[in-house]
Amino acid sequence: MGLAWHLASRPQGPLKASDFELKEHKTPPLTDGTLLVRNHWLSVDPHMRSRMDAAQPYIKSTYPPYELDVPLEGAGVGQVIESRAEGFAPGDWVGHYAGWREESLLTPMTCWKLPSDGLPERSYIGLLGHTGATAYFGLRAAEPKAGEVIFVSGAGGAVGSTVVQLAKLKGMKVIASTGGPKKVELVRALGADIVLDYKAGPILDQLGAAAPDGIDVYYDNVGGDHLDAAMAVGRVHARFSTLGTIENYNSGKPAELKYLLNVVAQRIRIQGVVATDYIPEFPAFRQELTGLIKAGKLKLEETIREGMDAMPTALMELFTGGSFGKMVVRV
């Protein structure tokens, strides 16, 4: 039992409240091998927007669209309240992807026990979860090297704010972009060398001035004009990791790329990255990042919203720029 957010209709353009419906979700009675979890923290992430659209013809996506009128999905952490699964007892903290609801019915295959390492449990839907893994493995895929110049777009977001810190730890020169003077300051405080405000003018002009000798790496959270600008200033054999096209999620507009030819001329590599490809490496990644967090070298920037009611607006804020860092909802 418990409340769960359902997708009421496929959004047209920007999300609106009526695209969502909060209603009772009956979990079936526990059978052998299942466990029931009361969630305490739920995640909203930009990629959720893209899964709200209907399947496009010809797309062979591994990430199918959300279905209408069933609970939405996403990362969550909570405590076991009832268990018929071996190794899980009431009170245990677990992480899972059956979020957007107060209670989740899980199995040992669809959840994992949080370690008792003293870090806040919500870290496991943030820095030590999919968000951190997206930052970590996306950056790694671009083969970053000390002394190189990286451009990180969407640096005020959960992933971007982590990439900025990881890139600095690698000894890179970091050019970051975000929106508005307040976020510019926050990103600068994370260690970025130059922070561009995309609301202040065309990103191409700003990036061209900030990187007169070009960039070696681009970590793309945005797509659209930011990707185009990165293409324009990419050095020979630059490596781009693309992990989201937030600019095009809501608009439904195609990305307009004027500098695509430069991908050829400069022999740029663009690699799409999804963190779930690296699940076998998650334990090592968590160990490394836990060490950095405990050493005070890496911190999770976060915005916390309160209560189940807040979930749709929390998601919308990711696109309107209302949050900084990881957006989590306490339920």
Added chain:
Amino acid sequence: MGLAWHLASRPQGPLKASDFELKEHKTPPLTDGTLLVRNHWLSVDPHMRSRMDAAQPYIKSTYPPYELDVPLEGAGVGQVIESRAEGFAPGDWVGHYAGWREESLLTPMTCWKLPSDGLPERSYIGLLGHTGATAYFGLRAAEPKAGEVIFVSGAGGAVGSTVVQLAKLKGMKVIASTGGPKKVELVRALGADIVLDYKAGPILDQLGAAAPDGIDVYYDNVGGDHLDAAMAVGRVHARFSTLGTIENYNSGKPAELKYLLNVVAQRIRIQGVVATDYIPEFPAFRQELTGLIKAGKLKLEETIREGMDAMPTALMELFTGGSFGKMVVRV
């Protein structure tokens, strides 16, 4: 001495005759270490169009724009008529990149001697030159495997027609695109399994129907709607090599990509490729392709135009679809 084509003005949109001027080009007297070559075959290539535009701000290209009112550059082969360079004697055949002119003044660093292997000399600006290398190394960069599905755009061009044959030799299923029923037949004769006619309807619809299970590899000669369609049907971890955006060279319009998000969702890799990165491997590449040609397994499709006067229109034909295979001009 001799005639040379000069860039008279930077073209606005599609090329026109008045963008070019044919006039006498005075080569300075030979000094020690130089040689003079009378060209017999000159190449026109799609990428030349992009070098006719002025430099774009922020672009750090290794391939600078052509200068106005100096001879254009491009691949050529000819015979030495005078030499003050060691190892080069009158009558020797050489290849070089100082084309678009009747006579080229060269040094041993800016030219290379053609082997005497019985193949037509013009092969060295085609299958055994930059064109073949673009096909060969571009395909290799996409890590093609037997049994996989490849989509080759611009398959009626010099590079595309070679990629179709090389991919078939690798045991791939080849879906190719070209323009018009006549070229469709010619590409089919090269061994392509399915040939799409982009003039007959939207390429996305055609590719979606031709590749119901998606594609593993895309060899991009076109950009624009072809690249977008390939993104739409890319399988998980598909590899794209992009070697030209012919669709956008002339139009000056940005590429509009609706399916960019699929690069993320499917973890697609896009690699820009330029053949000159592989010059150290050219001898091995030439040996392999010479073997395939002599064994009758690979053939150079070509369109021959006659005389210096024909060069600008030969180049224009690459964009209007007037040629099939490699366009060479006998001068």
